[in-house]
Amino acid sequence: MNVRKEGIAVRLGDPLFVAAALTLALFGIAMIYSAGLTEIRTPVANAWKRQAVWLALSVIAFAFASRVPLRWLEWATPWIYGLSILLLIAVLVVGSGPGTRSWLKFAGFSFQPAELAKLATILMLARSLGGREEPEVRLLRLWRPMVIAFAPFLLVLAQPDLGSAVTFGVILICALFWAGVPLFTIFMLVSPGVSLLLGWSATIWGVWFVFVIILLYLRRPWMLEAVAVGVGNLAAGALAAPLWNSLAPYQQNRLLVFLNPGIDPRGAGWHLIQSQVAIGSGGWLGRGFGEGPQKRLSFLPEQHNDFIFSVVGEELGFVGVLVVLLGFGWLLQRTVKIAAGSSQNFGSILTFALFGAWFTHLVINVGMTVGLMPVTGLPLPFISYGGTFLLMTFIGVALISRTAQEH
Numbered sequence: 001m002n003v004r005k006e007g008i009a010v011r012l013g014d015p016l017f018v019a020a021a022l023t024l025a026l027f028g029i030a031m032i033y034s035a036g037l038t039e040i041r042t043p044v045a046n047a048w049k050r051q052a053v054w055l056a057l058s059v060i061a062f063a064f065a066s067r068v069p070l071r072w073l074e075w076a077t078p079w080i081y082g083l084s085i086l087l088l089i090a091v092l093v094v095g096s097g098p099g100t101r102s103w104l105k106f107a108g109f110s111f112q113p114a115e116l117a118k119l120a121t122i123l124m125l126a127r128s129l130g131g132r133e134e135p136e137v138r139l140l141r142l143w144r145p146m147v148i149a150f151a152p153f154l155l156v157l158a159q160p161d162l163g164s165a166v167t168f169g170v171i172l173i174c175a176l177f178w179a180g181v182p183l184f185t186i187f188m189l190v191s192p193g194v195s196l197l198l199g200w201s202a203t204i205w206g207v208w209f210v211f212v213i214i215l216l217y218l219r220r221p222w223m224l225e226a227v228a229v230g231v232g233n234l235a236a237g238a239l240a241a242p243l244w245n246s247l248a249p250y251q252q253n254r255l256l257v258f259l260n261p262g263i264d265p266r267g268a269g270w271h272l273i274q275s276q277v278a279i280g281s282g283g284w285l286g287r288g289f290g291e292g293p294q295k296r297l298s299f300l301p302e303q304h305n306d307f308i309f310s311v312v313g314e315e316l317g318f319v320g321v322l323v324v325l326l327g328f329g330w331l332l333q334r335t336v337k338i339a340a341g342s343s344q345n346f347g348s349i350l351t352f353a354l355f356g357a358w359f360t361h362l363v364i365n366v367g368m369t370v371g372l373m374p375v376t377g378l379p380l381p382f383i384s385y386g387g388t389f390l391l392m393t394f395i396g397v398a399l400i401s402r403t404a405q406e407h
Contacts, residue, residue, distance in 0.1 A: 014404040017334045018062075021382060021397045024327060025055050025390065028308070028383035030289075035304035035311050035385075037290045039297055047304045047385050054387035058394035065398035070347050070406055073399070074130075077123040081148070084120035087113035088155040100159045112388040114164045117152040119392050121168060122353040124148045125175040130345030135180030139188050139225045142181070145172060146189070163376030167360050169193065174356030178339065178349050184219055192232035199240020209233055271307065274299045275369045279313035279321075286317030304385040306377055309369045328362055328381075338404045347403035354396045 033048035087104065091113050095101035104111045128145050136142055149172035157165040169190075176186055191212050198205040212233055216226045278294035287293065292314035294300045303311050313321050332355055339351035358381045365380040367373030379386050381393055 014334065014338060014401060017331065017338070017404070018397060018401055020327065020331045020334070021394070022059075024324075024331070024382035025058070025394075027324070028380075028385075029055065031308055031311055031383060032304045032385050034290045034292075034315060035295060035308060037296060044304045050387065051385055051390070054390050057387075058391045061391060062394045062398040062401075065395050066401045066405075068402065070344060070402060073123065073402075074127050074346050077120075077127045081120040081124040084113060084117040085151060085155070087111075088117055088152055092155065092158055095159070097159075100161055102159050102161050102164075110387070112386075114152075114156045114159070114161060115388045115392040117156065118164070118167060118171065118357055119396060121149055121152050122171055122175070122350055122357065122396075125172065125353060126346050126350040129175055129179035130349050132179070132345075135182070137182055137185055138222065139185050140222075140228065142176070142185070142189065145176065148172075161377070163364065163378040166364075166376070167357055167378070170356050170360045171353050175349055175353045178352040179345075184215075184221075187215075188221065188225065188229045191229060192236040195233040195236035196240055196243070199237040200244070205237045205240075209237065271301050271375050272368070272371055274301065275307050275310040276371055278310040279370060282314045282317040282321075284318050286313070286315045286320055289315050291315060305379060306365070306375075306384065307369055308384045309366055309380055312383075313369070324383075325366075332359055332362075335400060338400055342403050342406070344403070344406060347399075347406060351400050351403050354400060358393075358396075 029048050029051050032051050036045035036047055038044070091101055091104055095103055095113075096105060097103045102112055102114060104113060125145050125148055128148060149168050153165050153168040156168065173186060173190065176189070177183075195205060195208060195212075198208050213230065216229060220226075221229075274294055278292060278300050281287065281294065282292075292300075292311060294314055295303050295311050300307055300310055300314075309321075309324075312324055316323075335351060335355040335358070339348050339355065342348040342351065361378050361381050364373050364376055364378045365384070368375045368378075379389050382390070
């Protein structure tokens with residue numbers, strides 16, 4: 001009996017981790033089924049069946065991927081990354097989707113290349129950073145991982161898919177941090193991005209820029225790096241207004257209603273207002289599975305996908321939401337533990353970068369349903385409807401499981 005249990009543990013790496021991921025996915029199918037229980041018949045009613053098929057495919061993919069040795073995967077990584085870049089280019093030419101070019105469709109089958117690109121970028125960063133004997137402290141010598149992350153970032157941003165594009169930046173930061181790059185070096189790298197976000201206010205941006213200059217003076221990095229960081233912050237601050245004007249109107253409205261949903265309650269603010277009403281009406285124990293009025297009357301938009309967490313809040317209440325978040329917390333904690341316990345740099349960085357991607361999706365998705373984040377369209381891992389996302393997520397689970405096997 002003990003031998004059999006040990007054999008299962010070897011094949012799965014961390015059986016409890018895999019079981020938690022599968023439990024969340026099954027819970028997601030149940031909530032997608034509930035999201036389809038509306039007074040008006042919609043295509044969402046059958047979404048749970050399609051998600052169940054994708055889960056079956058995801059489990060098969062997990063079974064294969066979890067048996068691939070990490071050294072084989074590391075060898076194949078450049079090819080996987082190259083394929084993802086080609087697909088991102090292809091989707092800009094022949095892609096389709098509501099308001100974006102995010103999907104490749106053929107023979108009734110839809111595929112979202114950005115999800116493959118996230119996984120491929122994580123693999124490529126793990127390969128690039130894991131092969132270094134010592135952590136890199138020089139900013140300009142990190143050009144290779146920066147190119148690896150920014151190439152898909154720009155291609156996804158051009159679709160345009162701002163939410164997915166942001167994920168690539170977080171993946172890069174997580175990979176650099178886990179590879180031992182000093183925090184000040186990471187700060188220099190991300191500071192122009194902060195300038196871009198603060199550029200809407202000359203006063204706030206000016207305070208930030210002075211702070212950056214003072215910090216550069218105190219830390220005294222290499223002169224060329226200090227100049228590059230200063231120029232980068234200046235350029236980012238100057239580009240803030242033109243970049244804002246280049247955003248599609250629906251993207252601008254999403255950011256504006258984040259600050260004040262009441263400015264467009266029947267338009268861009270509708271999503272957030274209905275989501276807050278749904279979650280708030282759930283109370284402690286919720287309205288009951290399948291009984292959420294906001295959902296049943298189809299007031300809640302994208303209730304099977306981006307706003308599935310709102311359905312959880314409305315029907316299962318505070319207690320249900322807490323249980324789901326605790327489940328995610330345990331899964332993410334386990335992911336970090338596996339990353340820390342791995343003796344292989346490639347597997348360790350890969351695992352922690354996957355943690356960063358999932359954590360970003362969780363924070364942004366939950367945050368946007370309660371008004372703490374702008375509506376960006378990032379799905380909730382394991383739970384939101386979406387075949388490509390679920391498939392790539394379970395391949396990620398398989399890679400983490402393999403890392404746990406080879407620790």
